[in-house]
Amino acid sequence: MKAVVLDTDDRFRLTDIDRPAPGPGQVAIAVRYAGIQWGDELVRRGHFPVARPFVSGFEAAGQVVDVGPGVDEALLGRAVTALTGGGAFAEVVIASAALTFDAGGLDPRTAAAFGWATPTAYDLIHTVTQVRPGERVLVHAAAGGVGTMAAQFARAAGAGRIVGVVGDSERAAYAARFGYDRLITRAEFAGAGENGPTGEEPFDVALDPVGGPTRLASLRWLAPHGRLAMYGALAGSAPAALDSDELLMSGRSALSYNSDLLSRTHPERLADSARHALRAVAEGHIRPDITAEYEMTDLDQALDRLAGGRTYGKSIVRVAPHLT
Template sequence: MKAVVLDTDDRFRLTELDRPVPGPGEVAVAVGYAGIQWGDVLVRRGHFPVSRPFVAGFEAAGRVVGVGPGVDEAMLGRAVTALTRGGAFAEVVTAPAALTFDAEGLDPRTAAAFGWATPTAYDLIHTVTRVRPGERVLVHAAAGGVGTMAVQFARAAGAGRIVGVVGDAERAAYAARFGYDDLVTRAEFADASDGRAGEAFDVVLDPVGGPTRLAGLLRLAPHGRLAMYGALAGSAPAVLDSDDLLMSGRSALSYNSDLLSRTHPERFADGARRALRAVVEGSVRPDVTAEYEMADLDEAVSRLAAGKTLGKSILRIAP
């Protein structure tokens, strides 16, 4: 089968590999489209220990063509969107059956764009911070995959005001399409004298970390909740004063979708199915802005790493 591997020289190359066989609790999916995401950048940078050559790709949409021991054969032939541990940039990928979701009737490009970002955004709004009607929400990386979905889920949950933080004016213009009430740049957020960025929020979603995380805590209203779900700023520590949090009723919460999917897959899957239902019903939408051929994956990941993409990029696998 055709597959794109990450080689020892940090380049993605199209090659031929043996077709994988699903193990216990797994399915084999004939991939139509695969989602391209930040994890592919991190793998290339060496942040995850994988043996190379490695078939990357963590999001696949296609049809089930095989089931492993312990998996219901009724899944055979079903259109699905699958979240994988790797291998999605290939004509066939194996995925945990628990992370493979029915996508019958959903456009396959949209099914590929669903990815990890959509259930992550759903959980951040509904199970981590539990946004209530009328609450004020601040979303960092507002133009990113999670950010553009989180604003839609927050709006559906009844949030009263949603502000996004972006890198520049171009990203602000893009993020505005998803329903933010206001958008500020990172520089404006850092300036507490700015009336918009200096307001208090009931919920802050932070994938950045470092000084941004500490600034977010300072912007929390009493009983506000800050959700940490990434560290785009690197490993810069953010020291939290637990006594100060206690006296103001504020909370710092963490969320790791990959860890949750491994330790409590049924809990992660429940949120993912709810998020997928919202996509199918049309109340939220991932935005596919670029489609690449398999041979062009290296360019696609490089553009993502350089911050030159907006919205979701997907890889076309099957004709």
């Protein structure tokens, strides 16, 4: 079968490999479309210790073509979306049955765009920070896959005001489509004075995939009993030392979320959130926005654009779009 393989020179190549077979608790999916995410770039950079050559791709939409021991054969032929541990940039991918979901009538492009970002955004709003009606929410990387959906989930949860932080005015114009009340640039956030980045009341919730100084500033602009959700480190490994005594006295909380770890330690929790998020997408309440679609041979270009901050929303890869 055809697959895009990441080789030892950090380049992707379309090649032929053996078709994998599902093991216990697994399914094999004939992939129609696969989602692109930041994890693919981290693998390319060597941040994740995977053996090369490696078939990347952590989000797949297609049809179940085989099931492993212990998996209901009624899944055969079903249109699904799946969260995988890799392998989605191939004609067939193996996925855990526990993290494979009925596509619920979604077209395969949207099902691929659902990916890890949608349940992550759901969990950040509903599980981690538990946004309440009327609360003020700050979202970093507001024009990205998680950010655009976090704004939608926050609005659906009754948030009173949602402010997004973006790289520039062009990204602000894009993010404005997803329910933000105000967009500010990273420079404006970093240069905020004593009245905060917007000169308004402090935030009840902040979502931070950036880290470093941004993390500390986000904490500083939280109201008493505010919650900071940390779910990435786009700024790299710059340390951000938190003062636990100050947190205690102000009632503020710093919470972490790691969907990959959750998929390995408590997959049933992630699956439950994914089903809620998928239902919201299927019913039209939440909209993943596909802004770029690539061929399998263009994956290096796709990740170069992602790493360079030249993409918005969600990018996907065509694998076998006319699969029947």
